[in-house]
Amino acid sequence: MSETGRNEASKNGRRGNPIEEQRWRLYTLMAIVLACILILVAKLFYLQVVQHEHFLSMAREEHWRETTVPAKRGTIWDSKGHRLATNVTYESLYAVPSQIDDPGKTARSLSAVLNEPAEKIASLLSSHQNSPVLIKGLLDSQQAQEIRNLHLGNVYLEPQFKRAYPEGSIASQLIGLVGRDNVGLSGLESEYDEDLAGKPGSIFAERDTGGDEIALGSRQSRPPVDGLDVVLTIDRYVQHVVERELDAAIRAHNADGGTIIVLEPTTGAVLALANRPTFDLNDPDLFQPSRVPLYRNPAISDVWEPGSVFKIVTMAAGLDTNTVTPDFAFDNKGYFTYGGGTVRNVTTRIGPETMTQVLQRSSNIGAAFVSTSVGAEKFYQYVKSFGFGQPTGIDLPGESPGILRTPTQGPWYPFDLATNSFGQGISVTPIQMITAVAAVANGGLLMKPYVVSQVIDKQGKVRRYDPTIIRQVISPNTASALAEMLVAVVEQAEDGQPKQAKVPGYLVAGKTGTAEIPVAGGYKETDTVASFVGFAPAERPRFVVLVKINSPKDTPWGEQAAAPVFRQVAQQLLLYYRIPPSGTQSARR
């Protein structure tokens, strides 16, 4: 049979068996349906099993929304109950441009309330974007209410916290900065961040299609725990006085900067602490690298060679070891040679010099005589005992331990014993220096400086920080004798000139310092750091003040640049604390 004949026969055969033909069709259809079912099952398996978590989370996101409820940051109070830093809620206005039907009309309505040009608002609303845009941030409650009264659809008011400073920008480096994420970045805000920040809460609730919470829907909420309040030892009045006088001194002497600290000697409580230059708490610019150094606190983190104010420590060591007495006189030859070096005074004086005169004349030779007479081992024991070479432990971040070289620590040369006695070759922080002098004012008892006195939670539960005694550095008799010598420094002018730190009617104890600024290979030719540290009233010290003026341009001397600032501050504080004038004669007795 030919090929054509076979095909013909086959066709005739199928045609001839219709049941067979239907079965084939049925099988084909069944196969297609089965394939479709298999595809559907596979897709279903993919969606329901493989992609289970993905779609579950999508469904959750659609119907459920978790909203974080930020915790309110705690308030920072001064010791008299005034707010220095607090949290204030404002509302910010947002809109989703794609949801605004008539941007021009909406912009005109908002323009009158926001005091912004309608064109500016309209340009924001005409962008057709689907994400919210900020129209204006930090609206006050009145503006927010006026916007609510406009009953505009598709504009939203979102609450927003802002750190506010009712007293203005005082104690800025002490208080420190808070980032937008409610995290303390510097100062007390950083040191006490765990207490101040609180813990954010959350609301997990069913939402309707508009994104609003369904009233009868399921809801799980965890309330936020607001931050604790922190009470400082800082007194806003003392701080205000200190900042005003520091600004005035820097202007008057065209200085590069400065520091003033006021401390309560009996407790170690810091009553005021100010540095210049500083930054404005209300307008910090965190994105400008040149401003970053301003956020540090030089009073605790910057070191300087203290110069003659350190003679207080040297004399304390001499008196306490009975090496010298206030009336003990040594023979000043106009120079002092020790350890391969020679010490000279600024003004040459030859002849016997009592220890009181050593302080009055700020004699480097006399100080070197005392330290070398005491001996290296005992001298550095006293220096360490006064707290130098180690952090004071003040409750502020970034404290420096200073730089102290001793026969057993670091590269030390015998001549260092002589130069260290008048504050050269040793670097200290302002807080270390004032803490040491406060020990003299406190009968030889060294107290730990602190700035936070209490932490209070919202239920009124108080965590107190009591004054901490570190150690008895010198005996009360030594402290008393040294205080009298320091009174003589301020009261009895050797050259007949009135001393700048003297406060009329009161007995004041203190010592000036004029320190050269070390640079590589020596000291700066021109600039100095002028300082004064003293306490008043000397017979019963209420406060210790340290004044440090960096690079005054009109005078290099502590007596001219720093001592008058001490007087200005002390005068106002004596009046503020209502301390009556002391009869000079009786008080000295």
Next chain:
Amino acid sequence: MSPGFVRALPIGHRRIPKRSLGISAIFAMGLLLTTLFSLLYLNQASAVASAGYDIKGLEDQKTQLQIRNEQLRLKLGQLQSLERIEKESANRLNMGPPEKLLFVSIEASPEDGSDAHAASRDSIRQETQHKNASNWWEEFWRPSD
């Protein structure tokens, strides 16, 4: 039986069918009750939803008042700040630092004064305690002055 023939039963023997709750009656009752309960539930649900939105509104109002309160407190703090007080006293009230200070010593020491205050406080406290202790019964029987 041929069609059209009706056998009349004597009246006295007529059977009266027993009246009982049929399945349809029970169904009707059930439907009625379900409807009632549904209406009641709907009413309650609606009331709760309405109350929920009212509460939400009041919570929003409370939040707004708290915000206003915080902002007013800040304004109060700013008005009481030393910087403003100094500026106001110098510029508006023409005040300045005192030129002369006078300290006046008084006879009574602060300790005496505090003792006097303490005595006065004690007497007030005792009087208050006495008042609190006496109840209406004692008051009633107390002879009038």
